[in-house]
Amino acid sequence: MTVSYVELHACSAFSFLRGGSFPEQLAEVAAELEMPAMAILDRNGVYGAQRFSVTAREHNVRPIVGCELSMEGGSILPVLVENCTGYKNLCELLTQAHLRSEKGQCVVRWDELPRYADGLIALFNASVVNCRASVSDANFSRRFAETPYKPIKILIDTFGRENVFVELQRHFIRGEERINRGLIDLARTHRLSLVATNGTKYAKPYGREVMDVFTCIREHTHLDAAGKLLAQNAERYLKSDRQMRAIFADLPEAIENTSRLAERLMFSLEKLGYEFPEYPVPAGHTMDSFLRTIVWFGAQQRYAAISAQVKRQLEEELALITKLGFPGYFLIVWDIVNFCREHNIMVQGRGSAANSAVCFCLGITPVDPVENHLVFERFLNESRKGWPDIDLDLPSGDRREAVIQEIYRRYGKHGAAMTANVISYRGRSAAREIGKALNFASSIIDRFSHLFASGDFPHTLELESQIEQAGLPKNHPRMPAFIRLYRAIYGLPRHLGQHSGGMIICQNKLSSFVPLENASMPGRVVAQWDKDDCEDLGIVKVDLLGLGMMSVMQDAFELCRERGLPLDLAHIPKDDQKTFEMMQHADTIGVFQIESRAQMATLPRMKPECFYDVVIEVAIIRPGPIQGDMVHPYLARRAGHEPLTYFDPRLEPVLKRTLGVPLFQEQMLKIAMVMADFSGDEAEELRRALSFHRSEERMNKVCAKLRAAMERKDVAPDKIDKIIQSISSFALYGFPESHAISFAILAYGSAYLKVHRAPEFYASLLNNQPMGFYTPATIVKDAQRHRLKIKPVCVSQSDWRCTVVDDKTVQLGFCVVNALRQEHAEELVSQRQNRLFDSLKDFKCRVPLAKDELRTLAELGALNCFAGHRRAAMWDVEETMHDDLVASPGVISAFVSNSKPQKQVLAAPSASTTSPLPVMTLPERVKADYETMNLTTGPHPMKLLRKSLPNIWRAIDLPKARHGSTIQIGGNVICRQRPGTAKGFVFISLEDETGVSNAIVEPDLFEQFRLVITEEAFLLIEGEVQNSDNVVLIKTRQIRPLTHEQLVGSESHDFR
């Protein structure tokens, strides 16, 4: 039998700056080279192992797991996993090493190696030969000194002779043979087997360039200065059996041993042995019986009378849950939800869980799937391999953190973790790093960043032209290298972050299944795999997603309760006409989901009249339907402009609710089932392809299957094309109906609050910034347009948070002030609660504010209660400047505990005199407001200029503009948006004193005025009015900055 070379030492790009190719690429190239197996050894982790394994198996390459360990003393020890014990040991070892270090640091101690060596194979190489470890353990250190062949003896003692192989690498580099001869001698002396590897760092030779750039990034240098830090040649690519045999022609056993060793390494990530934690049930119950009990108990509370349909649905669901062995999962999620309820934390299940009556009865979701005719199979079906997906929406901020910390508390630091989120090199970051490595002038790099600023706008320009615009001539000698590198590096992993909410937990130690490490956020532990990897491996994930709007709503409900007008989400009437009217007028700034420009442009056409209309409204403005050309047919049909038709009469029951237009993922699955006789299994495959945005190939495969099945059923080719097109568009942005319902509940709830509890709503909205589409400045102006009085910040009135004064008044809190520390503001409030301040001097003595904070408060008018006007306060606050030396500001404890003597010192300066300073003019006040709070309670800056801009239309007047006429609009840019699906068109929203006006810019014009559009705060746009259904859009012809010394505005939110 011929044995083939197996690469046993390859690093992927998940070694973060130490590998230049995706694990998937390595697997594909291994398959091209007909390699029977291959090992991925990423540095200090198994980050890329799962991705590699999936692709390798798809290509008939057997994946082997391993890792390069950074050892104490600086050497790198490659280890390979032989069996399950070895894998668990590796995970534990890495977890230990990571958790005791800061994020990104990991050092394995030599003395802890023996405890975790079982099941691992060590490769002894040149890096370990030269190790003179400064080991921390004294005994170990002595052994290092005493042993004649030091490290190799240690490795043999630790792993066992049969588990240590001597690794030889040949890269055609002068001097390496001397090292190899030494290694061969050592192997002979200690009767160890030789094994050849290529120390692969990239799939193909061109990966060397990427590695050289990564070296520069790692070493903080550039290619011209990196010198000998760079690679000598490009030989660390994946080599074939033939190539490796030629290189090791004198040592054929080193090649053959790779295959022999690979045969021993039979561990596969598929056999992980993961178990979800069991729920501790009361005595006399199993998890099944307990779940059944609480579900029926919940059903009695949820339904006035349990109908036969509900009963049947619950029985079916419970039977399936029991059959699949998921009762523990439902109980644990129920337990988390209970914890939230007990601690007054709003919680709402979203996603496909809303299709389940069991989840509804357990209180996990607020949506009744029976009433809403939702498809349970979308949530759970027999063929489903993975765990069901229950996402919990929680109020963002402290409340969500409390839930996360509770889970850590219950399952331990090694039992629960956040899933990782891989941060990749994108346009700007890739260009920046490559530019630095190529030693481009920083001005070019900065200009590139500015030009392509604000959320990495998708580009309509060729990369060459972009970099040319940034100041590098097209014929620059380094331009070709830049382009090559940009394409190679774009998308490669840059570092590991944590997922916004995905948590994984485990029955036993989670750290036995995946290495855990510290997140940069204190108190958080993160796993080395992202949510897709975890899902593939059957590790159950509970998504604890923070929604700013949940926080807003909970705060608003609390404010309502405090004011004696209690309200909660469950008791909001679902048919409130005023709420629907507000939506129909697109008066939705601050409302969840339907506040965006695109949503606001659709609302007047959609004219929601019932809750289900809101569900459709939420789902309709998605990139998917736009790409699939689906929005207009729905709206046209709704308005009666287009006849109601179906792709096929058989689809009428499926598509009737959405007027024949498929809008939800559930409908897609049903279409496949009806038109192509897809089985539950196949529908599940389609669902995974739809939600699995990672693989286009997966989607193409399932689409081909669907097409073939429809062709077999003699579906007309044009119908097939239409169905496939709509399904493909959903692959990118699938939106399940249950999810839309969950979001619509929040959208409707927040709209109701805006209409009926405006002060509580706006106060809570301001307290939870930043969130949503608009800045606090826009929210304040919107509140004022709704006849709400927004009282400015005042030290004798304001709390840290914004508060409700009465039905028509909101008092701004200190949280809107820039550069005022929360603890200082809270101390201020506490001092005021003890005793009111009687003068500015009293205030200054009792509240330990830094000078800058005092200045800011004076400038924004918060001290006007002590002085006649802002400048008088500014004059007075400066009085103690030289006393800073006596009392250092900012030290609260010192101030609070020893305040008396310092008080006297501070009070000593001359008594306040009348300020000689001029009173601030109105424009000066507005400017000061924006400088100190990024908002103003005074007039909008555009109002101050209105008289000097007679030709500019106000936003409120735009509906009166004649369609097709040319007009000018102007205002503060509050949003720039360039949706990926809008073919390069840019939407700009300008705010003036009366509202928001919108303009659309064509790609060519955008390129012409790129910097003006992306950098200027105020714009003047001239263009043609496009007015349909009272939705006005200006098609831009001319654009220029609106500059005036009085114009100070808020920053824009920019989106793709």
Add this chain to the structure above:
Amino acid sequence: MERSDSFGSTAARERLSKIRQILAILHKWGIHTLGQLALLDKQQLAARLGPEAVRMWERANGQSNRLLKFITSPESFEESFEFEKEIETVEPLLFMLRRFLEQLAVQLSGIYLVTKELTLRITFTNKQIYERIFKIPQPTNDVDLLFRMLHTHLENFKSEHAIVAVALSAHPIKPAREQFGLFETTLRNPHQLSETLARLTAFLGPDPVGTPVLEETHRPDAFRMEPFAWGTGKIDLNHPKTLEPTLFPALRRFRPSLGASVLLEENSPAQVPDANVSCKIIDQRGPFLISGNWWNETTWARTEWDLQLKTGELVLAYESEETWTIDGIYD
């Protein structure tokens, strides 16, 4: 004129930052003119913004003077001449330059200064200007010596265009009085060395003259030329440089390298049928692949072999861009 406290010192920078801070506060107060500042109460201003603000107030009210230090503008030691007729030979130029040097020497000697550097500027009929700086190894006003330096340089000077003007400027310095250490050596005649270097430069062009410095790169034998400077490389007795023991034999490089043809057998060199090193290869090590600078037009790559010739010589040969070269011979 210059501010009294030296610009750039830490104290000055701190003061500047303080002044900027005060100005920012004044602007926020709505004080934008000297008149507005002058109207404020001095004591109240002092209580709020401190002594620096008081100084500003006093200046605004005409109550203080800002101390300024009188600085004479640097004297220019330059002589120039525009020829009535274009000149095409070096003699009139040299004649003029000698006169310039004599003038400059008189001027500088009168104020006890010597010439440290000369700058020669020649303007051609096409308006282009040729400029050359001559560093004087040992500053002097010796006209003969300085003239010889210019003369040597201009001996091989050629131009396509006739000369219309010439200028010579001298950068003066106080004469050095330096005592050398016991073991320090100095050049017996720095001017002679300088002149020799000038002659070499004139003869070979500027690129190959200077001190070679090895480049920190994988490219074998890569070096750059730095201007020759006597005595800059002082020996650090505390950290003496030691040569790393190497296991490789020393390589005598052929300069320039020898082009060669190499016959290959099974992709390995087998024979060097060359006039210089014609011989059969009995053993070889390699190939060693090295490449670099892939990011710009100076990209390079070579495949090196160590070849044992039948004659007993061990040579280093490499192939680059399909051309074989014998780089050197091992000791």
